[in-house]
Amino acid sequence: MWQRETFKKIKQIPREEHVLPGTALCAGCGGLEALRLAAKVLGDHVVYVNAAGCFTMLAAYPYTSFKGSWLYTTMGSAPAGAQGVRDALDVLIAKGKLPKSEDVKVVVLGGDGSTYDMALSSTSGALHRKLDFYYICYDNEAYGNTGMQLSPATPYAARTATSPCSVQHPAATAQEKKNIFEIWRAHRPPYIATVAPRYPLDLEEKFARAAAFTGPKMFLALSACPTGWVYDPGETPEVAKLAVETGLWPLKEAINGVVTHTYIPKRKPVEAYLKLQGRFRHLFEPTVHTDAIRHIQERVDAYWQQVTKEQA
Amino acid sequence: MVAVRFHGRGGQGAKTASRILGTAAFLSGYVAQDSPIYGAERRGAPVAAFTRFGREPIRERGAITHPDVVVVADASLLEDPGARVLEGARAQTVLFVNSSLSPDALRAHLSLPEQVMTRDVTGIALQQLGQREAISALLGAVAARLVGLEWEPVRQAITRELEDLAVAPPVIEKNLTVAKQCYDSVEPTGLHKGGGQVISAAALHNPIYEPPTKGTARISAAGNSVLRETGGWRTFRPVLVAGKCNGCWLCFVYCPDGVIAMNQDDRPVVDYAHCKGCQICVHECPTHALVAEREQEGGEAWTAK
Amino acid sequence: MDSQMMTGNLAAAWGARLADVDYIPAFPITPQTEIVEALAKWCARGEVAARFVSMDSEHSMMTAAGAAEVAGARVFTATSSQGLLHAFEVLYSISGWRAPLVLVNVSRALAAPITLESDHNDVLAARDAGFLQIHAETCQEVLDSILMAYRIAEDERIMLPVIVNLDGFTLSFTREPVSLPDPEMVRRFLPPFRPSHLGFTASSAQALGVAVIGGTSYAYFRHQVHLAARNALEVHGEAAESFHALFGRRYDLVEGYRLEDADDVLVMTNAGASKGKAAVDAARTQGKRVGLLRLRVIRPWPAEAIRQALRGRRGVAVLDQNLAPGQGGILYQEVAACLYHEPARPRALCSFIGGLGGQNLSAGEFHAIVEQTAEAGVAGSGLGPVLLYSAEEHREMTQLQMLAGGHA
């Protein structure tokens, strides 16, 4: 049984804020919720290396929301930017040009589009080189900044701006969500975790645990997105909760490749989750697409059966 | 040419309203043009959109600097310096504000053009459509009426634009009914044509090289985004009901923007200058100690399910 | 100072070594690879105190290079052709970051069709990227230009990255004597890198490479990049003085060859200029007063130096080793533009396109260029773009087409 060691109670969550308000992100952004909680463990001695996406707006001249540092790179190469920064700091410290006390953590901050698609080569490279960095992917399951187009993180049957539903494609997105967790895990980094900000202690604990490892520390954060998923911004935690409780978003970690599920949901039917969001409305209106819903349910069931089998 | 500028907050439908007006003008036989400003701002941030139409080819593009009509989707924008609602407005400019207050009440603390009209479009939308934000059809209808377009092309334009956004047919029907109500609630205004403006040469500055500390797009004032207030994004504010809070911290934990701090007694203190009004705290508060109140006086209170 | 035989590539590696760089992200591509191989070896042996990292692509390589520079390290990297274009968006980022790294580009023609040999469409595609560009003619100049490049790039009046360009094969793989500057003197020439606007530290956070909203800020920062690049005209002069004083070799923005009394002038860049100089000598033996102007610094564009060199000439031929399809020669356009307001501009400005993808430029072709330019100068009318292609090349190509078509 997985146990939290550092964060046992809600009131252990640090009061200090490291990502300050006044951002241009949407009201109710689930990704920002995740980042804010992560930053409470990461602190301010950080340089965020960002890929193009919604979060690029967190530092838009002349304002930055970070008390730490920031470098925007490109959509396809934030991990390579992290490599450059990390290496430069190491070299400057080794050459005595920078005191060790001035060192900072390097944290990639990228969306799912960047992470699952364009930056995959540079992420793979950084993992392969065992770069000592954090990677936070805020997964809103679409290209958000450009107006919610299909990304390889978009789940089956979600409607996006480039996977509309039609008579020919009644389920909208036909592809399954790419399994980035396993792609990362194939590289055997010391630490990988999925998190959901609705489970703040689980999230904080994982960032705290990751700190013990040198090398890539990879985070996949469920980022419920009112704008793209089409629900009322106030429901962001509810959506995240249902993603976890239906089993669609497993909370887990992998230490040196060994996977542990950090929370075992009782698994509500997936409808509860789907119904809440406009991007799945076509599954229920005007007629109910039982097949598509069943398909989603079966995939979740199969996943958890596998988990149970492995645990046994 | 008639130039109508729409101001709204991302998500309220200012862009769609400008398109409805553009399409309606086009269907009425005018030469028409509409365009939005694409900021990087998201839902809740000030946005603007522009519609021009007339009998002659339109030789202007981009932002409307001298509007004949300004349509404001959210009264809080009037006081948001970033929104620049009144920029370029002249004495004859017609100003329409979505507000439950009367023009005189608005004038009490703002200096506004002569012709000001208000209607509580959000109130109507809440009552009849049950939604917080979708007011594009209503604003489009109001704007079309103000500039003297007939209802039929407006009806068609609303249908087309909402269909384009994949709005379900029954919802479009509802929108049409309410839009007609809004359309009928205002009268066409006598528009003063912006006569030929005298334009003199701009004063040009000669750019000079500045040291890279200044001349590079860099921000050394860490965390200065607090200088940018986002409180105006709200249509509803979370308000603490005295005595109900059990001090659980959940509102503080779930707030994406980090605008809730817990005081000495473990009670939430909301930073209203920055709270965007997402209502996550209202939804998640286990004791319903936080409730959502509509920002404007006279509006109906909205509480979480 | 001792001379030794070395290739242009090795000279480039020595430039990085003598500049005492901190960081070298790398990716292989012919004809550049030898540079990073040499540096990898030296770093592995501890002869260069830099960190060498093999990256997963040039896009990543340039990002890592820029990011390291932004973090305060002195960075060197190298690429060519497809690699340069693969990294293209990052080039603009790096100049926007005002990150003064040095990139060596070994020119190679661009696919398709894919090929290995040189022309300048690759490096000139990057002419608007905000990098300064120095194009070298000799192996010695490659090395010396890298040292000058760091000195200019890191000047507070500039803070822009620099591309040092050399031709693939004709320079990259060609050995000739190169004199290695004394490291102690290089240290005097090139002060340590201490940028005031860069660096990430625990005690002083900053956001770099940030987005801007709206044209007001964007235009301001782009103007600054332009003004910085223009400053390089003067700063290059200072660096050239100081380099000359220390090492005895002098490099100016442009190099004139037998220009003094020339009626007609050939304008060229890079290693091909050596052949151009030979053509000038050949023409001179026939009593023709011909000279050559080699454009060395392409960015900033040395308009004044070009005007001075071409003022009052009869015919000028710009020999572009590149082709902008549908337009012609890239440098021709720029030369023409800066002569427009010159009252004593040449009577004829002719455009020749040659040497694409390593295509040979024969002495006979130079002869034809000289003749046609003189004629155009006398007539006072321009010429071109002339696509240089010899009758022999045409015969050979016809053969190849027959083979490709199965008609042999």
Ligand SMILES: Cc1ncc(C[n+]2csc(CCOP(=O)(O)OP(=O)(O)O)c2C)c(N)n1
């Ligand atoms: C090379 C390149 N192609 C396209 C874009 C346009 N672009 C900017 S942000 C973005 C979406 C990124 O999606 P994701 O990584 O999921 O982040 P999100 O926008 O959802 O935050 C795209 C496609 C770009 N910036 N760079």
Ligand code: SF4
């Ligand atoms: S679009 Fe979604 S992910 Fe992007 S800022 Fe808005 S809520 Fe956040």
